[in-house]
Amino acid sequence: MPDGGQNLFVQIEGLKRYFDVSPPWLVRALEGKPRQIVQAVDGIDIEIAKGETFSLVGESGCGKSTVARLVVGLYPPTDGRIEFDGNDMASRRGRAETAALKRRMQMIFQDPYASLNPRWRVFDIIAEPIRAFSLAKDRADLERQVGDLLRQVRLTPADGRKYPHEFSGGQRQRISIARALASQPEFLVCDEPTSALDVSVQAQILNLMVDLQRRLQLTYLFISHNLAVVYHISTRVGVMYLGRLVEVAPTDTLFRRPKHPYTRMLLDTIPDLDMTGRQRSPVAGEVPSPINPPSGCTFHPRCPYATDRCKVERPKALPIEGGTVACHAIEEGRLGIEDRSY
Amino acid sequence: MAAATNNPPLLEVRNLRVEFPTRRGTLLAVDDVSFDIAPGEVLGVVGESGAGKSLTGNAIIGLLEPPGRIAGGEIRLEGRRIDNLPYEEMRKIRGARIGAIFQDPLTSLNPLYSVGRQLVETIQTHLSLPASAARRRAVDLLKEVGIPGAELRIDHYPHQFSGGMRQRVVIALALCAGPRLIVADEPTTALDVSIQAQIIALLKRLCREHKTAVMLVTHDMGVIAETADRVAVMYAGRVAEIGPVRDVVKHAQHPYTKGLMGSIPSLGERHDRLTQIDGAMPRLTEIPKGCAFNPRCTVHGRRCMVERPELMSAGASRAACWRHDAGGVGQPITKETVDA
Numbered sequence: 001m002p003d004g005g006q007n008l009f010v011q012i013e014g015l016k017r018y019f020d021v022s023p024p025w026l027v028r029a030l031e032g033k034p035r036q037i038v039q040a041v042d043g044i045d046i047e048i049a050k051g052e053t054f055s056l057v058g059e060s061g062c063g064k065s066t067v068a069r070l071v072v073g074l075y076p077p078t079d080g081r082i083e084f085d086g087n088d089m090a091s092r093r094g095r096a097e098t099a100a101l102k103r104r105m106q107m108i109f110q111d112p113y114a115s116l117n118p119r120w121r122v123f124d125i126i127a128e129p130i131r132a133f134s135l136a137k138d139r140a141d142l143e144r145q146v147g148d149l150l151r152q153v154r155l156t157p158a159d160g161r162k163y164p165h166e167f168s169g170g171q172r173q174r175i176s177i178a179r180a181l182a183s184q185p186e187f188l189v190c191d192e193p194t195s196a197l198d199v200s201v202q203a204q205i206l207n208l209m210v211d212l213q214r215r216l217q218l219t220y221l222f223i224s225h226n227l228a229v230v231y232h233i234s235t236r237v238g239v240m241y242l243g244r245l246v247e248v249a250p251t252d253t254l255f256r257r258p259k260h261p262y263t264r265m266l267l268d269t270i271p272d273l274d275m276t277g278r279q280r281s282p283v284a285g286e287v288p289s290p291i292n293p294p295s296g297c298t299f300h301p302r303c304p305y306a307t308d309r310c311k312v313e314r315p316k317a318l319p320i321e322g323g324t325v326a327c328h329a330i331e332e333g334r335l336g337i338e339d340r341s342y
Numbered sequence: 343m344a345a346a347t348n349n350p351p352l353l354e355v356r357n358l359r360v361e362f363p364t365r366r367g368t369l370l371a372v373d374d375v376s377f378d379i380a381p382g383e384v385l386g387v388v389g390e391s392g393a394g395k396s397l398t399g400n401a402i403i404g405l406l407e408p409p410g411r412i413a414g415g416e417i418r419l420e421g422r423r424i425d426n427l428p429y430e431e432m433r434k435i436r437g438a439r440i441g442a443i444f445q446d447p448l449t450s451l452n453p454l455y456s457v458g459r460q461l462v463e464t465i466q467t468h469l470s471l472p473a474s475a476a477r478r479r480a481v482d483l484l485k486e487v488g489i490p491g492a493e494l495r496i497d498h499y500p501h502q503f504s505g506g507m508r509q510r511v512v513i514a515l516a517l518c519a520g521p522r523l524i525v526a527d528e529p530t531t532a533l534d535v536s537i538q539a540q541i542i543a544l545l546k547r548l549c550r551e552h553k554t555a556v557m558l559v560t561h562d563m564g565v566i567a568e569t570a571d572r573v574a575v576m577y578a579g580r581v582a583e584i585g586p587v588r589d590v591v592k593h594a595q596h597p598y599t600k601g602l603m604g605s606i607p608s609l610g611e612r613h614d615r616l617t618q619i620d621g622a623m624p625r626l627t628e629i630p631k632g633c634a635f636n637p638r639c640t641v642h643g644r645r646c647m648v649e650r651p652e653l654m655s656a657g658a659s660r661a662a663c664w665r666h667d668a669g670g671v672g673q674p675i676t677k678e679t680v681d682a
Contacts, residue, residue: 059534168622169391198390198561203605203616210615225535228564232607232616255609269539271564273591273608286504286537342609 009219010048010071010187015080017041017066021291038290040066042243043080045317050186053213053220055230055251057266058240059287064223067240068191071221072107084187103133106180110192112172116164122175123160126150129182149178153208170201177208181216189221194229206233227270231255236323239263242290242298249323257337259325261303267340297328305329350421351378352522352555353402358415358425360397360406362626369626371410372397373579376653379523382553384546386570386587388563390602390623394579399525399559401425403442404432419523438468441516441554445528447508450515451500457484457511458496461518468519483514488544506537510544517548524549527559542569563606567591575599578623578634585659595656596663597642598635633664643671 022028022035041063048054056064069075071082073089082089087101106129109115116125126146129135136142147157153174164172173193180188190209194202206229212218224230230237231251238248239262247260258264285302288294297315300306310328317324318331329335360372372394379385389395400406402417404424417425424435436442444450452460461480465471471479477496484492487510500508509529516524529545530538546569549556558570566573567587574584575596583596594600604617621638624630630637633646645664656666664671 059536170622199563200390200602200605200619201622203607203618204620206607207615207618226607227535228607228609231609232612252612265536269535270609271539271542271562271568273564273567273606286506287534 007050008047009050009085010046010221011083012044012046012067012071013081013083015041015044015046015067015070015082016078017063017070017075018078036291039243039293040290041070041077042293044238044240044243044245046238046245046248048219048221049235050219051213051217052235053222053233055222055224055234055237056240057224057227057230057237059225059266061242061287061290062240063243063290064225064240065191068107068189068221068223072105072189073102074107099133103129103135103183104185105187105189106183106185108173108176108180108188108190108193111196112169112176113196115176116172116179118164120163121160122150122162122164122167125164125175126160126179126182129179133183135183145182149182152181152212153178168201169197170204173197173201173205174208177205177212181212186217187219187221189223191223192225193222195224195226202229209233227266228273239266242287242293244298244326245317245324246299246327247323247325248317249321249325253321253323255342256340257321258340259320259323259330259335259337260299260327261305261329261335262299265302297326303329305335307334352381352383352420353379353557354416354418355398355402356416356418358398358401358417359413360394360401360410361413362410364409366627368413370413370629371579371626372401374415375576375579375581376415377574377581377584379555379557381522382549382555383572384549384556384558384570386566386573387557387559387576388561388566388573389576390561392578392623392626393576395559395561395576396527398576399527399557402557403436403440403525404429405436405442434468437464437521438519439521439523441518441521441524443509443512443516443524443526443529445531447505447512447532448500450512451508453500456497456499457503461496461511461515464515464518479518480514483517484511486517486548487511487514488540489514505533506540509533509537509541513541513544513548517552517554520552521554523555523557525557525559528561529558530565531560531562538565545569563591563603575602578629579626580634580662581653582635582663583656583659583661584653585657585661589658593657593659595659595661595666596635597639597665599661601638633662641665641671643673645669645672 017040019038019040021038056067058064070077123146126149127142130142130145136145146160150157150159155174194205197205222233234251236250237254238245241262247263258267294301296312297310300310315326315328317326356376358372358375362369362371375398387395401412412425416423419439458480462476465476465479481492481496484496489495489507489510503511530541533541542565560566570587573587573590575582577598583590583599590599594603601617601619605619607616619638632648633651636642636646651662651664653660653662654666
């Protein structure tokens with residue numbers, strides 16, 4: 001738990017989300033096949049402190065984007081609870097109360113080409129949350145707010161008259177950020193915000209996000225598959241594999257003293273850009289299908305340290321060195337922890 | 343595996359220009375690009391989207407999409423000019439002498455034919471082998487690229503393979519006729535990080551064993567650092583810097599390469615902010631006079647605004663930047679010199 005739960009801001013407990021991907025009823029009946037359920041998120045616990053950047057990493061299909069969507073309420077959870085600043089998101093409340101809560105959390109999406117309406121002018125795109133939550137007194141106030149938001153993301157108020165297609169990918173992502181900031185949120189969920197961008201543009205956006213966080217005291221839930229980006233931006237990191245969190249740790253601990261075998265494997269995949277000649281053990285195997293995930297610890301088919309216990313018993317998250325890890329080998333002391341340098 | 347310098351190059355590209363005629367005038371997408379690839383060498387070509395790196399690769403394999411066309415320069419493979427060959431001639435070279443690997447393994451395989459049929463067809467097109475021998479070769483190739491149960495998998499269709507396995511099949515296809523050169527355009531971009539590492543290791547091993555040269559086109563400097571012998575950095579259709587990969591990565595000479603390297607988050611010391619290059623690469627219609635990088639460059643002078651730098655010797659590499667010329671960048675830019 002970050003700093004003893006003093007500033008606990010977002011709390012996720014036993015969160016689950018299953019998707020039914022079965023063929024239509026008739027096909028199932030004729031072929032005698034059972035329902036097929038994808039366990040996209042299978043019971044995860046996360047605590048995010050105010051002002052920190054919590055990152056989720058993992059390969060495609062591990063459920064990290066589903067977590068992002070669950071947190072902002074784009075999907076209802078199958079099970080588990082999400083508490084935002086002490087408010088249970090699932091409890092029933094009036095329309096005004098719900099709106100007041102939703103105003104405080106916003107989302108930035110991966111693809112800035114798909115997340116902006118091409119028929120709307122940038123001004124209207126950014127003004128929409130302000131209008132939806134009635135945050136402007138009059139037209140002049142609305143224009144002032146949108147102008148300020150555009151300046152905040154290093155665009156100019158004049159850009160508001162243009163359409164999204166007139167901007168490059170990086171500028172569009174700035175527009176997405178301005179839109180997300182329009183309702184003056186405290187919590188931003190960023191789902192791969194730089195994955196569609198070139199590296200030099202990625203650096204601009206990451207710097208902008210760090211600046212904004214400091215100026216506006218934002219809390220980020222940052223979703224990414226890029227470990228170097230996660231290392232750069234995060235306070236704490238959670239590693240996901242097949243819908244479960246296998247390890248959570250402060251960033252430096254996770255990268256310097258990784259514990260879970262999957263975390264170690266992921267770290268081995270980072271290309272050696274400093275050309276230190278660091279040895280990388282080649283990674284074997286692929287992520288299995290989440291429709292029929294392996295029993296016990298879902299990582300056991302790829303894990304060099306797997307025993308019979310790993311095949312049957314799902315490991316619990318145990319606290320270790322300021323984080324948690326779900327691994328029998330670590331728990332039993334079969335697997336040592338070594339320092340890594342880069 | 344730095345190639346011996348006395349060998350004649352396998353591929354020579356000289357002053358290549360690729361243009362697109364449009365209603366509003368002709369756009370020059372690749373502008374005066376020259377480089378060599380030695381036998382067995384891996385040349386990385388890196389740059390951001392729109393830098394012209396894929397077009398350069400497509401020009402070499404003769405697959406420029408119309409209306410794009412080669413407007414000037416020469417491409418020679420083993421001394422023979424290949425940029426002006428008729429389509430049918432080029433078809434024989436492509437596959438036999440030059441293999442191609444593209445980004446998306448799903449679109450480079452035909453979904454209607456089994457993997458084996460596609461491999462056998464390619465083998466028989468380029469090598470005169472009877473069907474049974476071609477099939478044996480196909481199985482061997484699949485084994486070589488690390489597909490488990492190759493004898494069984496050969497009759498499967500592309501959709502039955504995962505993304506990583508599909509890319510392995512594409513690599514097997516590229517290797518069918520034992521080409522001397524493989525043009526790999528973003529071969530790992532569509533793949534997950536752990537699969538990416540596997541494919542890079544595979545490409546490296548195969549090229550070493552077959553002594554195949556590779557032109558590796560990618561935007562990922564990490565992939566280049568791990569795989570390439572030399573690297574060419576492209577910016578706005580031109581080569582900004584070219585040199586041994588170690589020198590370019592660790593001692594970049596061109597301001598753009600320096601900025602690019604600084605903007606990649608690394609696992610070393612954590613910094614608050616990343617180095618950032620302000621602005622964006624110019625559109626093809628708005629490439630500035632002089633050095634194309636001058637509006638974003640922090641060390642430009644008057645000369646950079648008017649005169650275009652060619653590649654010149656800079657440390658162990660060659661960079662297109664006036665700072666490496668005896669004349670330097672000229673006077674610093676002040677309000678007066680701009681107005682003058």
